[in-house]
Amino acid sequence: MIDYADYDVLIVGAGVVGCAIARELSKYDLRIGVIEKEPDVSLGTSCRNSAVLHSGINYKPGTVRADVSVRGNAMMDALCAQLKVPLKRIGKLTIALTETDLPGLHKQHEQGIANGVPGMELMDNERMRKIQPGVEGILALWTPSSAIISSFGLTIALAENAHANGVTFHLNTEASGIDAAPDRLIVMDRRGARYSAKVLINAAGLHCDEVGRMAGVECPRIWACRGEYYVLDKRLDGTLKTLLYPVPGPNDPGLGIHLTPTVDGNILIGPSAQYIPDEDREDYRATADIMESLRREGLRLLPELAASDFIRNFSGNRPKQTPPEVGGNADFIIRDDSDRLHGTSAGMINLLGLESPGLTSAPAIASDVRDMVLRRIPAAEKAGFIAERPGFVGTFSSLPLEQRMDMVRSEPEYGEIFCRCEQITRKEIRDAIENPLGARAMVSIKYRSRAMMGRCQGGFCVPRIVRMLRDEYGFAPEDYMLKAHAAMFEGPRETGGAGEAEKNG
């Protein structure tokens, strides 16, 4: 357990934004640390969303959101190819069902033109049905740059690649106070360990205002607005050829309830939009009323749905700057607040109110933050930056047969299925257990391998995984299950970036 670590740049929060920044900065000669209060990266909003790369039609021209979403979307193909993250450019139809929706649809089109959204087309019913057979509506806006992605897959990949390039991740480490030294900001965690930095980056999502205030910077208050979802079984894979969205109303806090196919072949119904009390911004419960309304909406949109198709639910909370009585959305705040600090020459960059489309925008936000950091700490590009992540896109079972046969010949553990629903092999489970960040929670195995995500929700594979943890890694199953949580009270987990561990340890 460390009690002091010194960095050039320290990032608070390992969601998609914090991890994208860490990876971007790892291209430079900088000592970089990330602290994350949870036992793994991507356990906040970044694993709890629709996983859509938005085109940029929804955002007012001239706003930060319009700028970073269009740029971020365009950067994703190259990034996902390097990091082996699944991404499908399936496009989106925003559909006017009646005349009343038309002004809203035309507004989206105009915003898209002003924001530089590529390839848009307005389509009548005949043309929209060529994309999605049977769809109803009088006019639709087609945006081919809309896409689906694995949101937790991207966040984990960014973090693991940043780690391979020397970034140190401190998991189970919650920033609880910030002191100013003459040329440093010093972040304290709950156990009293200290992490100092020349530049501090606040990427704390739902808690960004609290972290900003710890450093004495006035930040707009954040309201958490929950979105609940149902996940549908893969039996329906292929039903949706594209994303189908209603035209959003002017003050809607989200983009409306809709069906979203996932890169893994499931369909999501949701998200709802409901402000929750401030006592617990991370209250991720699914509520009976909303589940019932999502079920009804799902049956209206896909009448062939069976009760057994609804396999699980989840929710994610938007960090909003707009209070419940106002609704709608405020613009992202991405700003160098160094001038607002007192008694130090250190720098601080605050990322505030990154609700949707923070996932789409993450690579563009990372490049803007990189420029802000380099203005404060001029650093050279690092020789030997590792851009590619090893491995393959998706799961072993999605690879061509010939490739799988070759892989089984050289690694027999690919020949043993551990998770029957998702067809996940023993080798994929082992790779997830031995993840480079050293994250130790069942959810770490789940998000890395996709085991436990199928229709039996772990009924078949969990006993096997638990036996493997016990027999091959010496963990009592309940220790492993609880380890992450126990660690929060006992001590943090440091995962020194390749080559950086001693320097920072």
Ligand SMILES: Cc1cc2nc3c(=O)[nH]c(=O)nc-3n(C[C@H](O)[C@H](O)[C@H](O)COP(=O)(O)OP(=O)(O)OC[C@H]3O[C@@H](n4cnc5c(N)ncnc54)[C@H](O)[C@@H]3O)c2cc1C
């Ligand atoms: C219902 C819903 C649907 C959405 N759909 C989409 C979509 O389809 N497309 C899209 O582009 N965007 C979407 N979004 C938005 C997107 O998910 C977020 O903008 C994005 O995930 C924000 O990432 P982040 O890294 O800023 O925040 P987070 O992922 O929340 O990361 C912040 C991290 O900081 C950590 N943290 C907080 N406080 C501290 C502390 N004191 N010390 C240490 N660590 C701390 C948290 O544990 C967390 O891991 C959606 C959001 C919601 C809620």
